[in-house]
Amino acid sequence: MLEHTVGIQFSEAGKSLLKGPGQRALWRCLPMRAAPALALVIFMVMPAPCGAKVPVATACRAEADKYCKEALKAKEKGAELVLQCLEEMSPVLVEPCRRFVQAMVACRTESKRFCKGRVSDEGWACLLRRRGQLSGPCRAAIEPPPPEDPLDIGxxxxxxxxxxxxxxxxxxxxWRCLREHWDELEDECRAYVEGK
Incomplete structure (x- = not known):
């Protein structure tokens, strides 16, 4: 099963979402805290909206749908147009998408050379597989940033x-944020936070 392949543990509810015909549409439920690192490992692509021709990374699906509708429908150079559009919209993008776009821009040459210029999670995974062949700036862009405040969230x-x-x-x-959501936390998490 996928969860063993990438080392992710899903709750029972999450496992049930991964089964059946719509399973690929549910990748937005994956943790984005680890983005871009987790997005690099996962190479499933969110289904494109009706009429879209270009698959886009999970981290940017909503933003691409909102800001780049025409680029998503492009038959030729669609991925390049989507990346250009997202780059222009960078100030208003959510953080995981902004990081993804910054990395894809830094890796534009390598992405075209090794990964057919894809702006999907598959393109991201392709770059990771080629890590040793990437330029310094590109490799630095796809590496997850070091944590500013190490947090053992168990x-x-x-x-x-x-x-x-x-x-x-x-x-x-x-920790304050987790405590603010106390009633919504899983039992194991609540016990862990209580011990901190």
Whole structure:
């Protein structure tokens, strides 16, 4: 099963979402706290909206749908147009998408050379597989940034990803965020937070 392949543990509800005909549409539920690192490993692509011809990375699917509709429908050079559009919209993109776009821009040459210029999770995974052949700036762009505030969240990964992924690290803000969502936390996470 996929969860063993990439080392992700899904809740029972998450496992049920991964089964059946719509399973590929559910990748947005994956933790984005680890983006871009996790997005690099996962190379499933969210289904394109009706009429779209270009698959886009999970981290940027909503933004591409919102800001780049015409580029998504392009038959020729669609991926390049989508990346250009997302790059122009960078100031208003959510953080995981902004990081993805910055990395894809830094890796534009390598992406075209090794990965057919794809702006999907598959293109990201392709770059990771070619890590040793990438230029220094590209390799630096696809490496996950070092944590500013190391946080051992133990069994709270899913809850952190659901509620606190936008919280800026430092000064205990992550723990406060988890505590603010106390009633919504999984039992194991609640016990872990209580012990901190």
């Amino acid at each position: 069994p709270c990964g899913a809850d952190y990803d659901r509620f606190c992924w936008k919280v800026r690290p430092g000064d205990g803000r992550q």
